[in-house]
Amino acid sequence: MTQDEIFEKVRQQLVDALSVDEDEVTPQARLQADLNAESIDFLDIVFRLEREFGIKIDRNELFPESIFQGDPDFVQDGKVTPKGIEELMRRMPYADLSAFAKDPQFDKIGDLFTVDLIVRYVKSKLG
Amino acid sequence: MLLKDQVAIVTGGSRGIGRAIVRALAREGARVAFVYKGSEPAARELEAEVAAAGGLAKAHQGDVADPEAARRIVAGVLADWGRVDILVNNAGVIRDGLFVRMEPDAWRQVLSTNLDGAFYFCRAVADQMVFKQRSGRIVNVSSVAAEHANPGQTNYAASKGAVNAFTRALAVEVGGRGVTVNAVAPGFVETDMTEAVRNKAGELIKKAIPLKRLGRPEDVAGVVVFLCSPAAAYITGQVITVDGGLSLGAVVA
Numbered sequence: 001m002t003q004d005e006i007f008e009k010v011r012q013q014l015v016d017a018l019s020v021d022e023d024e025v026t027p028q029a030r031l032q033a034d035l036n037a038e039s040i041d042f043l044d045i046v047f048r049l050e051r052e053f054g055i056k057i058d059r060n061e062l063f064p065e066s067i068f069q070g071d072p073d074f075v076q077d078g079k080v081t082p083k084g085i086e087e088l089m090r091r092m093p094y095a096d097l098s099a100f101a102k103d104p105q106f107d108k109i110g111d112l113f114t115v116d117l118i119v120r121y122v123k124s125k126l127g
Numbered sequence: 128m129l130l131k132d133q134v135a136i137v138t139g140g141s142r143g144i145g146r147a148i149v150r151a152l153a154r155e156g157a158r159v160a161f162v163y164k165g166s167e168p169a170a171r172e173l174e175a176e177v178a179a180a181g182g183l184a185k186a187h188q189g190d191v192a193d194p195e196a197a198r199r200i201v202a203g204v205l206a207d208w209g210r211v212d213i214l215v216n217n218a219g220v221i222r223d224g225l226f227v228r229m230e231p232d233a234w235r236q237v238l239s240t241n242l243d244g245a246f247y248f249c250r251a252v253a254d255q256m257v258f259k260q261r262s263g264r265i266v267n268v269s270s271v272a273a274e275h276a277n278p279g280q281t282n283y284a285a286s287k288g289a290v291n292a293f294t295r296a297l298a299v300e301v302g303g304r305g306v307t308v309n310a311v312a313p314g315f316v317e318t319d320m321t322e323a324v325r326n327k328a329g330e331l332i333k334k335a336i337p338l339k340r341l342g343r344p345e346d347v348a349g350v351v352v353f354l355c356s357p358a359a360a361y362i363t364g365q366v367i368t369v370d371g372g373l374s375l376g377a378v379v380a
Contacts, residue, residue: 040257040300047258 001126006053007119013048014115017041027116037113049118055125062121064091067109080104088112094120128156129356134208136201138162138191138248139218140184141170143318144268147344148215149173151352153182160185160204162196162218191218191244192236201251210260211252213355216245216290217268221320223279234282241286242293249297249308262305264355267294268347269310269366275374287312291366298364307363309354314370316342337372 011025018035031037037045042063050057067088068074074084085101095117100108135152139145140161146169149161159177163170163186170186177184187203189196204211220240222233245267256263272280273287291310298308315321315332325332325341333339350369353359368374 038303040303044258044304047254 001123003119003123006122006126007115009052010049010115010118010122013045013052014118017044017048025115027114027119029115030111031113031115032110045118049122053122053126055122057125060091062118063113067091068106075106078106080106080109092117092121094124096120129352130213131156133157133212133355134204134210135159135213135215135355136162136204136211136248136252137215137217138244139164141166141173141186143320144313144316144344144347145215145217146173147348148217148351149184150177150180151345151348152213152215152355153177153184154180155352155356156182157213157355158183158185158208160187160200160207162187162189162191162200164188164190164218190240191216191248192239194243194247194250197244197247197251201248201255205255211255211263212260213264213266214248214252214256215266215268215351215355216248218244219268219270219286219320221280221283223283225279226281229282237282238286238289241283242289245290245293253301256306257301257304260305263301263307264359265297265306265308266351266354267308267310268351269294269312271312271314271368271370271374273312273366275376294366295364302363307354307359309359309362309364310366311347311350311354312366312368312370313347314342314368314373316344316347318344332373335373335377336370337375337377340371342369342371 011022014025014035015022018037018041020035024035029035046057046062049055068084074081074087085097085104089097095112100112130152135157137145137149137159140149141163145161149159153159161184174184174186187200189200201211218240220237222237224233249265267290269290270287272284273291276284294308294310301308333341347369350367354362
């Protein structure tokens with residue numbers, strides 16, 4: 001499956017899960033900030049991706065719950081430490097963290113969860 | 128037929144209020160799976176009765192206090208009929224007694240059946256209703272005892288008060304995906320559960336009820352059907368009292 005084909009399918013699932021319009025689902029769209037996804041929506045999305053692509057997604061794989069949980073090794077003064085960035089890279093090897101690494105505000109982690117992230121994740125799972 | 132071809136699960140369906148609910152849902156066209164624990168003859172009788180009336184009801188044995196039973200039964204219903212539109216958590220028990228002599232197991236049994244049972248069954252249908260269908264109706268059978276306290280029922284009252292709060296909290300979580308969650312709170316209804324009290328104080332109780340009669344299982348079933356019907360689409364998180372006015376607390380001279 002090509003990246004474009006994956007994107008089309010992911011977009012349809014997000015339209016259904018989040019009740020948004022197709023044209024709102026751009027690759028850069030952030031699930032929370034732009035598409036108003038809530039916790040229950042993340043579960044719905046995981047569910048749908050599993051069914052759509054026939055993959056198995058572990059509980060903490062795509063949308064790791066409570067990243068770092070206030071661990072001082074990973075988060076200090078509201079910023080993600082270099083160790084924290086390393087940990088993020090380990091958990092989300094399919095993600096592009098270069099922009100985030102330049103200004104790693106902890107409360108901006110949610111912005112990492114974009115449509116493009118999902119597409120990359122699915123591509124990596126379909127290998 | 129308000130519920131044509133919908134699939135319903137009713138716990139505690141072989142007797143009492145549950146039996147009336149099974150009949151009422153089947154009469155409205157629903158395919159009804161009901162759960163019984165020990166009353167197999169009553170369960171078989173109900174299946175036959177519903178079939179004779181042109182409906183469909185299937186008995187599933189299980190103890191609602193066992194989380195595995197809920198998973199197994201819901202999986203069975205999905206295998207049979209492919210969907211779950213309605214869940215009525217009706218199974219309930221009493222273990223009345225003075226609090227100052229109440230043993231832990233009397234507390235535990237009532238909480239497990241009345242509260243945990245509702246949790247297990249709601250949890251077992253959640254993925255289907257909330258994610259796969261984005262539609263569903265959950266009705267929990269509570270009791271006026273939650274708010275209108277009687278001596279000897281600390282465990283029962285606690286379990287039903289918790290059911291009411293659970294109803295509200297669940298309603299806010301799943302409302303965005305087309306699932307409504309409500310409760311009915313019956314007053315004094317003529318079933319096996321109230322037989323002992325009715326024998327002792329039936330006439331006295333009737334005097335305290337503005338509508339001057341005890342409730343019948345059908346009185347409660349009618350409200351359950353309403354909550355499952357299109358007419359109740361905008362109602363969620365509510366506890367509807369069905370008690371002939373008992374809990375209004377009128378003192379009749």
